[in-house]
Amino acid sequence: MTRIDHYDDPDAPRANSLVPSANVVVVNDDGDLLMIHRTDNDNWALPGGAMDLGESLIDTAVRETKEETGIDCRVTGLVGIYTDPKHVIHYTSDDEVRQEFSVVFVARPTGGQPTPSSETREVMWVDRRVVDDLRMDRSMRLRIQHYLGGRNTPYLG
Amino acid sequence: MTRIDHYDDPDAPRANSLVPSANVVVVNDDGDLLMIHRTDNDNWALPGGAMDLGESLIDTAVRETKEETGIDCRVTGLVGIYTDPKHVIHYTSDDEVRQEFSVVFVARPTGGQPTPSSETREVMWVDRRVVDDLRMDRSMRLRIQHYLGGRNTPYLG
Numbered sequence: 001m002t003r004i005d006h007y008d009d010p011d012a013p014r015a016n017s018l019v020p021s022a023n024v025v026v027v028n029d030d031g032d033l034l035m036i037h038r039t040d041n042d043n044w045a046l047p048g049g050a051m052d053l054g055e056s057l058i059d060t061a062v063r064e065t066k067e068e069t070g071i072d073c074r075v076t077g078l079v080g081i082y083t084d085p086k087h088v089i090h091y092t093s094d095d096e097v098r099q100e101f102s103v104v105f106v107a108r109p110t111g112g113q114p115t116p117s118s119e120t121r122e123v124m125w126v127d128r129r130v131v132d133d134l135r136m137d138r139s140m141r142l143r144i145q146h147y148l149g150g151r152n153t154p155y156l157g
Numbered sequence: 158m159t160r161i162d163h164y165d166d167p168d169a170p171r172a173n174s175l176v177p178s179a180n181v182v183v184v185n186d187d188g189d190l191l192m193i194h195r196t197d198n199d200n201w202a203l204p205g206g207a208m209d210l211g212e213s214l215i216d217t218a219v220r221e222t223k224e225e226t227g228i229d230c231r232v233t234g235l236v237g238i239y240t241d242p243k244h245v246i247h248y249t250s251d252d253e254v255r256q257e258f259s260v261v262f263v264a265r266p267t268g269g270q271p272t273p274s275s276e277t278r279e280v281m282w283v284d285r286r287v288v289d290d291l292r293m294d295r296s297m298r299l300r301i302q303h304y305l306g307g308r309n310t311p312y313l314g
Contacts, residue, residue: 015211016210018176018208018210019175020175020177020240020258051175051258053172053173053175053242053256054172054242056240056241056242057238057240057313058240058313059242075313077310077313078235078238078310078311078313081214081235081238081260083208083213083214084213085210085211085213085216099210099211101177101208101214103238105313153234153235154235156215156234156235156262157213
């Protein structure tokens with residue numbers, strides 16, 4: 001499945017779907033961040049994904065982190081809520097065009113080992129001083145910068 | 158349209174829909190809370206409703222508050238994120254069964270006058286000392302209690 005992110009793009013396809021999702025900043029004792037290297041668009045990203053019926057959004061955060069990284073985690077806080085209508089994500093395989101809806105949590109690892117999956121070619125703990133050097137989608141970079149900036153209140157956008 | 162809320166009910170219909178929505182605790186200079194008396198189930202509630210494509214969740218909060226109460230507002234903070242899979246809402250007219258997904262914001266009024274609509278038979282500023290005496294759905298009561306409890310961090314459930 002190919003994923004294309006559009007920002008404030010007059011030629012972007014019109015959103016036809018709204019899917020609540022969670023992303024997770026998992027932080028270990030050294031302050032490193034758990035990052036995945038995506039197979040669908042070659043970017044680095046925080047683990048995360050769409051909410052399923054029957055689970056809470058925190059359940060989603062924990063489940064997606066486990067599936068994509070092999071790491072168990074416990075949610076400890078909130079970075080922000082990201083719902084910018086100017087950011088749409090086009091899945092070309094079925095022409096779904098999602099409007100961004102992501103809640104970004106902070107979590108601590110509680111077990112497991114970094115393990116790639118079909119969605120993730122690499123899983124790494126990345127030093128927070130160099131995480132910004134990775135190739136990343138602009139929305140992911142913003143979320144990580146909000147976490148690293150140490151805001152006292154969640155971002156609401 | 159009739160709305161029936163189910164909690165942890167083994168006989169509840171199975172959720173078939175997930176619709177992100179916003180609710181708003183609008184607080185005036187006296188510390189009163191803006192409350193609506195719903196037409197669909199006779200309960201009192203915070204203003205709010207479902208997110209539309211093309212708007213941010215904060216846009217939703219402001220738009221729904223205006224539509225349901227006549228009051229303009231500006232969002233100033235977050236009470237919490239409520240996504241309990243054991244809470245489902247059955248709309249009997251078309252058998253939609255939504256799993257709860259509400260983000261609850263705090264806001265300040267910036268204009269307008271309390272004005273009922275087709276969805277709201279009464280709109281009132283309610284003294285925070287007596288708001289808990291109103292007839293309310295259990296999830297709405299919880300959200301208001303979280304706001305009045307003055308939590309330092311958002312509720313994540």
